[in-house]
Amino acid sequence: MRHPSGGPRGSPVSTEAMSSGFGWRVDDLDTDEMILNMGPQHPSTHGVLRLELRTDGEVVRAARPHIGYLHRCFEKHAENVDYPGVIPYTDRMDYVASMGNSLGYALAVEGLLKIEPSPYVQTIRVIMAELQRIASHCVAVGTYGMDIGAFTPFLHLLRDREKILDMFEWTCGARLLYNYNWVGGVSHDLPQGFIKACRQFLREFEAITYPELIDLLLKNKIFIKRTANIGVCPVEVAVSYDLTGPNLRGSGPPRDLRKDAPYSGYDSYAFEVCVGKGEFGPLGSCFDRNWVRTVEMAESAKIVHQALDRLEKMERADVHEKVPKRVKPPKSEIYSRSEAPRGQLGYYVVADGIGVNPYRVKVKSPCFTAMSVFHVLARGMMIADIIALIGSLDVVLGEIDR
Amino acid sequence: MDLFFRLLPEAWPDWLRVALSATIPAVLLLTFMALGPIVYVYVERKIAGFMQDRLGPTRVGPYGLLQTIADAIKLMFKEAIYPTGADKKLFLIAPCLVVLGAFLAMVVIPFGGKAQVADLNVGLFYVVAVSSLSTVGLIMAGWASNNKILLGIVMIVGSLSLRDIVIAQQGGLTHWFLFRYFPLMPVAFVIFFTAGLAECNRTPFDIPEAESELVAGFHTEYSGFFFAMFFMAEYTEMFVISAVASVLFLGGYWSPLPNHWLQHIGPIGLGPVWLIAKAWFLVFVMMWLRWTLPRLRVDQLMYVAWKVLLPISMVLVVAVGGLLMMPATRNGFIWDRRAALQEAARTGHGGMRVRVFRSGARTR
Numbered sequence: 001m002r003h004p005s006g007g008p009r010g011s012p013v014s015t016e017a018m019s020s021g022f023g024w025r026v027d028d029l030d031t032d033e034m035i036l037n038m039g040p041q042h043p044s045t046h047g048v049l050r051l052e053l054r055t056d057g058e059v060v061r062a063a064r065p066h067i068g069y070l071h072r073c074f075e076k077h078a079e080n081v082d083y084p085g086v087i088p089y090t091d092r093m094d095y096v097a098s099m100g101n102s103l104g105y106a107l108a109v110e111g112l113l114k115i116e117p118s119p120y121v122q123t124i125r126v127i128m129a130e131l132q133r134i135a136s137h138c139v140a141v142g143t144y145g146m147d148i149g150a151f152t153p154f155l156h157l158l159r160d161r162e163k164i165l166d167m168f169e170w171t172c173g174a175r176l177l178y179n180y181n182w183v184g185g186v187s188h189d190l191p192q193g194f195i196k197a198c199r200q201f202l203r204e205f206e207a208i209t210y211p212e213l214i215d216l217l218l219k220n221k222i223f224i225k226r227t228a229n230i231g232v233c234p235v236e237v238a239v240s241y242d243l244t245g246p247n248l249r250g251s252g253p254p255r256d257l258r259k260d261a262p263y264s265g266y267d268s269y270a271f272e273v274c275v276g277k278g279e280f281g282p283l284g285s286c287f288d289r290n291w292v293r294t295v296e297m298a299e300s301a302k303i304v305h306q307a308l309d310r311l312e313k314m315e316r317a318d319v320h321e322k323v324p325k326r327v328k329p330p331k332s333e334i335y336s337r338s339e340a341p342r343g344q345l346g347y348y349v350v351a352d353g354i355g356v357n358p359y360r361v362k363v364k365s366p367c368f369t370a371m372s373v374f375h376v377l378a379r380g381m382m383i384a385d386i387i388a389l390i391g392s393l394d395v396v397l398g399e400i401d402r
Numbered sequence: 403m404d405l406f407f408r409l410l411p412e413a414w415p416d417w418l419r420v421a422l423s424a425t426i427p428a429v430l431l432l433t434f435m436a437l438g439p440i441v442y443v444y445v446e447r448k449i450a451g452f453m454q455d456r457l458g459p460t461r462v463g464p465y466g467l468l469q470t471i472a473d474a475i476k477l478m479f480k481e482a483i484y485p486t487g488a489d490k491k492l493f494l495i496a497p498c499l500v501v502l503g504a505f506l507a508m509v510v511i512p513f514g515g516k517a518q519v520a521d522l523n524v525g526l527f528y529v530v531a532v533s534s535l536s537t538v539g540l541i542m543a544g545w546a547s548n549n550k551i552l553l554g555i556v557m558i559v560g561s562l563s564l565r566d567i568v569i570a571q572q573g574g575l576t577h578w579f580l581f582r583y584f585p586l587m588p589v590a591f592v593i594f595f596t597a598g599l600a601e602c603n604r605t606p607f608d609i610p611e612a613e614s615e616l617v618a619g620f621h622t623e624y625s626g627f628f629f630a631m632f633f634m635a636e637y638t639e640m641f642v643i644s645a646v647a648s649v650l651f652l653g654g655y656w657s658p659l660p661n662h663w664l665q666h667i668g669p670i671g672l673g674p675v676w677l678i679a680k681a682w683f684l685v686f687v688m689m690w691l692r693w694t695l696p697r698l699r700v701d702q703l704m705y706v707a708w709k710v711l712l713p714i715s716m717v718l719v720v721a722v723g724g725l726l727m728m729p730a731t732r733n734g735f736i737w738d739r740r741a742a743l744q745e746a747a748r749t750g751h752g753g754m755r756v757r758v759f760r761s762g763a764r765t766r
Contacts, residue, residue, distance in 0.1 A: 058700065149605060149697025155454040222606055222696045384699045 033061055036383075040069050044147050044387045047397030049371075051386065053378075060386060063378035065371055070401040078361035083109050083327035084183055086361060091177040093363065094399040096139050099132035099168075100340035101399075102181040105361075107263055108336035108347035109183045112329035120317040121185050122264045127198070127307045128168075128180060129264070130300040134205070135164040136341035137246075137293045137300075144290055144391040145217045148226050153217040160209045163201045167194065184322035195308050202301050210298055218287075218294055227290065228281035231377045231389040238284065241373035244366045245343025246296065247393055250276040250289030257339035269306050271299045286392035293394070328356050342366040342394060363402060367395040435508055439637035443470045446689045453693045480626035497624065497631035503535030504638035511645045512565045514655045514673025525564040526556060529646055533601060533639065555579055555590075555650055557723055564646075568654030578653040583722065590718050591651045593711050595684070598643035600707065602636060605692040607703055644684035645677065652680045 033056045040048040048069035054062040074093060078086045090105045091098040103125055110116065117125075142157035165175045172180045172188045180187050217223055233243070238251040248255055254273040258266040274295040276288025331353030337346040343366025352359040370393045377389055410419045444459065444467065451458025459466030484490055510525040522528050556562055558579070559570045571577050579587050600607035624632060648654060655673030657665050665672055698706065 145696065149608070150695065151450075152454050152693050155456060159455055216694070217696075220696060222698055225702060226696060226699060382699060382701065 038383075038386070045390055046143065046395060049390070049395070049397050049400075051390075053383070053386065055383065058382050060378055060381045060383060063375050063381075063386065065374050067371065067397065067400050070397045072402065074402040075361055075363065078358055080357060082356040083329075083358060086358065087182065088177065088179045091179060092398060093365070093402055094136075094340065094342060094345075094367070094396045095176060096396050097132050097136035097341040098177050099128045099180060100136075100338065100345060102179065103129055103264070104336065104338040104340060104345045105347050105349075106181040106183050107338055108334055108349045109327065109329070111334045111336050112332055112349060112351050113183070113324065113327065115184050115322055115324070117184055117322050118317055119265065120311075120314050121319050121322070123307050123310050123314065124186055124190060124319065125181060125264050126266065126269070127190075127304055127311070128171075128186075130303045130307070131164050131167065131198075133300045133341045134297050134304075135161045137297045138164075140341075140391075140394040141213065141217070141290060141293050141297075144388075144394075145223070147387045147391040148223055150217055150220070150223065153213055156209055156212060156216075160201075160205055163204075167197060167201065170194070170197075182320075182323055183327055184324055185319045187319075189316065189319045190311075195311060198304065198308060202304060206298065206301055210294075210301075213294065218291065224280045224287060226385075227287040227388055227392070228285050230381070230385045231286045231392055232282045233284040233289075233373065233377055235284065237373065237376060241376070242369040243343070243373060244369065245339065245341070246274075246292040247289055247343060247366075247370050247373075249274060249292045250392075251284035252276060252278075257337060257344055261337065263338055269303050271303050274299060286388050289392045289394075326356065329353070337364070340366060342396065342399070343370070363399075365399045365402065367393075367397075367399045371395050371400055431508055432505070435505055435638055435641075436634070438641055439634045440470045440474060442637040442640065442685065443473075443633070445686075446692075449686070449689050450693050453690075474630060477630040478627050482624075482626040482628055485623050493623075494628070497628045497635070499535060500635040501631050501638070503532055504635045504642055506532040506535065507642045507646070508638075510564050511642070511649060511677070512568050512654060512673075513677050514671045521563055521565045524562045526562045526567070526650075529564070529642075533642065557719075557726055558582075564649050564654075568649055568656065571653040572656055572660075574656070574660035575653075575658045577656075578651060580651040583725070586718055586721055586725075587651070589714065591647070593715050593718075594650065595643075595647055595687075596711060597707075598647060599688060599691065600703070602639040602643055602688075604640065604688050606695040606698050608692075608697055640685050640688055641681055644681040644688070647684055648677060648680035654680075 033054050036053045036055050037050060038053055039045040039050040045051065050066040050069070052064045052066060053060050072092070074089050077089055081089070087102050087105060090101040093101050138157040138161040142154035142161075145151075145153040168178060168180075169175045170191055171194065172178050174180075178187075233247070233251050235251045235253060238248050239253070243251070244255070252275055254275045256273040257263075258271075259273055274292045276283055276285075276292055278284070278288060279291075280287055329351040331351060333348070333350040335346060335348045337344050339345075344364070345366055346364030348360070348362040348364070349358055350360040374389070374393065378386055381389065410422055447469070448458040448466075459469035462468040462472045484493060507529045510522050510528055512521070555567060559567050561567065571579060575581060580591050581587070599605075653676075655671075655677040657672065657676050665676075
């Protein structure tokens with residue numbers, strides 16, 4: 001495909017002496033911009049994402065993401081199943097962090113029904129959500145290292161994610177799509193010995209994996225060189241494109257729904273909101289976004305420790321106590337938001353008060369908005385940096401396409 | 403070659419002895435080089451497994467030892483697929499060129515005092531030239547230019563022959579070029595090794611086959627045995643670079659301590675053992691780096707190569723040349739002259755290095 005500004009090629013050229021003597025004409029050399037399709041099978045686009053890049057040599061002049069390869073009609077499906085039946089579908093949106101998805105939906109429906117789960121259930125939900133955040137950031141930071149060419153941190157992090165998934169499996173029987181956060185409760189109580197196993201994991205994570213990750217990847221000179229000046233997203237751009245979560249915090253503003261609009265009792269936990277520092281380059285670079293994710297893992301571990309402390313003092317309670325037999329909210333609507341690992345995950349749920357199915361479920365996806373800023377940041381980059389940029393935005397295509 | 407010629411019975415006709423003495427070392431070397439990658443790939447997988455907290459191959463054979471052999475057999479029996487529209491001749495020549503470039507360099511590596519296929523008087527330039535053959539295969543010319551750093555050693559020794567360079571390092575650790583001219587030669591070693599990493603496309607310079615950006619680059623186009631040839635070339639080249647680095651900086655086939663019993667067991671020389679051990683250690687370092695470091699971007703690689711390594715190596719060449727002109731530093735700096743003085747006291751004359759320098763100064 002030829003760019004319109006390509007010039008008179010194709011039309012007969014003047015027969016003036018342009019011949020170079022090598023059997024080709026200087027004029028015939030194609031120095032046009034080239035359209036390069038990256039994906040959807042490319043392994044580093046983190047899912048089925050197609051990027052249409054207009055490249056000038058190694059430099060990307062313009063980039064346009066094409067999404068929709070993983071569209072599964074989640075929102076339409078949700079209108080045809082009852083309220084609890086939507087939960088397994090939410091798991092399949094951001095499949096790297098399913099706990100956060102179902103938590104957000106459960107919060108929305110609980111808001112419609114005006115019920116609040118017991119503190120015991122809320123504590124379990126916080127533990128699960130934060131463990132899921134660690135697992136999700138393990139994948140994000142690990143695969144990001146792999147995008148840059150460092151293979152080893154990826155496997156170190158997946159080793160620890162595996163331990164979290166083992167704990168999830170132990171609790172609810174599933175390793176990826178849990179159907180765990182129910183409306184008004186959770187599906188299973190924590191098993192005997194969970195607290196001890198969880199503490200063991202956190203000890204290993206904080207003592208070995210986390211410092212090793214910092215030393216091996218984030219303090220590596222090559223890694224800093226590859227990321228610190230790349231994909232700089234100033235705070236105005238970040239806000240105007242509605243970036244949330246680590247992508248926004250990487251640009252500076254300490255906005256975190258767990259602090260700003262607390263749910264599930266997050267206001268009673270002591271933790272820091274991590275923001276990018278711009279230590280090695282301009283604020284809001286790929287490095288800063290990644291740094292925020294890394295530090296957030298340690299903060300999440302702190303929250304889990306506090307939640308485990310509380311759980312030890314609590315009596316075991318029935319986790320199905322508040323689960324309604326029949327979910328049929330009155331005619332109302334709600335926009336409920338929560339801090340998923342990838343940012344603000346919003347559910348807009350409309351109940352018509354007649355049927356047992358939601359009238360409408362609309363999801364505000366953090367990855368979708370992160371993808372929308374891509375074409376701004378990608379302009380003028382080199383192709384290798386495109387990979388670094390996608391990885392730093394940490395998009396999951398299942399959630400973009402839904 | 404001479405060794406084999408003398409070992410063969412004199413009763414045999416001369417033409418047979420010449421032919422055999424040429425063939426036997428060639429076959430030995432080729433076997434070593436061709437079977438080497440099978441070992442290196444297995445070792446690399448195990449090392450990667452160790453570094454990444456996993457096991458590596460365990461299923462095929464005891465400790466997974468037969469894994470790479472199984473892989474090699476599989477690759478050999480696979481169909482070679484040619485991409486539509488590819489120039490078939492060029493497509494097939496490319497892997498051969500790459501392997502050829504890697505193998506040819508082995509000819510001049512001295513494995514021991516007598517164990518060298520050919521002692522070319524321009525050995526060092528020969529290595530630089532043939533190893534850029536494989537670069538041509540990858541169409542990434544220009545790397546050989548970094549090897550200007552080698553001129554420093556050539557000036558010290560006064561000869562391009564790899565054997566002369568090894569002989570100049572006789573006498574234990576303190577005589578290795580790595581530890582002489584203290585700030586200069588260690589820097590030279592680091593530059594040479596870095597350029598070597600780039601030449602065999604290892605991390606952090608594995609841009610031609612960048613897995614995340616290019617999806618393994620040209621490797622995707624090749625299948626079956628031709629793919630195996632690229633693999634073989636990569637690992638052979640790793641060994642060649644390491645062997646040359648050991649010859650130039652780590653004393654080649656000399657043992658670290660100048661003890662006789664470390665160098666010989668009875669009549670059998672241990673030279674090849676030392677050289678291969680040193681080369682394998684450097685190969686290990688390469689693997690270590692691969693599983694530790696991220697990858698540079700292509701313009702950053704160019705920056706490192708042309709604006710950092712090349713100027714430093716130029717300065718080093720000039721510095722070494724200037725130092726050799728001055729009598730006070732001809733044999734090294736004050737801190738590494740002790741060895742030279744001891745040598746002089748022991749042998750009663752100017753020391754080994756001076757001798758080599760003078761003898762090398764004569765045109766060969």
